[in-house]
């Protein structure tokens with residue numbers, strides 16, 4: 001049932017070219033200019049009229065929500081707030097009838113997320129579920145929704161569910177942007193074509209496995225890791241750190257790279273590995289300066305860069321090259337090496353990667 005892989009997590013990581021394709025199936029056909037999510041169709045006018053989107057989720061799904069914030073704000077120009085479901089439900093939040101709440105959950109059973117949407121529903125907001133498990137509690141409690149169609153995810157560490165969530169949320173943001181007239185047709189077309197190319201690029205990124213295994217071997221015994229990213233790669237930094245801590249039990253923190261100077265830079269010395277996600281995008285120059293700041297303090301830099309980068313390899317101890325992709329779609333690619341890195345480190349440390357200690361696949365208690 002693990003399809004020849006040693007662990008479900010590895011199988012699920014390698015399934016991503018297919019699972020991402022499944023998330024797009026019937027929803028996006030670039031050469032026919034077809035972009036349609038069945039679940040959104042009836043509610044599209046609500047999205048068009050919405051003056052705010054609230055995202056509620058936990059863990060990795062919350063990271064997908066952060067990516068959605070960047071996407072919806074950039075493409076559709078709708079303000080988005082991303083909330084930890086557990087905080088939202090207890091703080092007497094402002095919820096309006098005109099709000100759209102997007103609940104993101106792989107299992108569809110997360111207690112805090114379910115409670116958050118029940119609360120929002122009671123205040124008259126429209127609930128849109130992005131769930132993987134068909135017929136799950138959150139899917140049933142939602143007014144409308146879109147399944148991620150990633151297939152069953154068994155490993156406790158979420159991998160293919162994350163990329164499927166980001167895929168669905170990207171298509172939603174594109175569709176809403178189009179309906180709101182907020183995106184140029186040429187840009188939309190370009191994104192549609194780029195989305196269709198994502199599975200092939202993920203396939204390419206998966207070829208980095210052997211190289212990443214080598215890097216994992218170098219760092220497997222360290223006590224700490226820092227992950228830095230900017231823009232669309234900031235949520236990816238958080239996700240990389242979460243993956244590492246939950247399965248390898250190494251302490252890791254994800255940060256927006258520019259926040260480093262407000263505190264975490266004090267941690268950097270010659271023993272601190274710093275994973276910097278520094279793909280070629282609009283914040284490239286800025287993140288190169290951040291890498292210099294880390295280097296000046298002798299931090300050990302592992303950089304995720306765009307293929308062909310000839311600047312960062314001069315500065316970093318290790319460089320992982322991923323295929324070039326549109327800036328807004330980069331999380332789907334840059335997260336892949338981070339999933340593999342955490343997997344290999346955890347295996348080398350003898351950890352139970354599919355069922356890490358103290359964790360359950362779905363958190364049905366608060």
Ligand code: M6R
Nearest residue numbers: 059060061105106107110157158
């Ligand atoms: O099923 P959900 O997506 O609602 O689960 C949310 C979190 O419990 C989950 O993402 C958790 O953080 C994962 N173990 C992360 O890999």
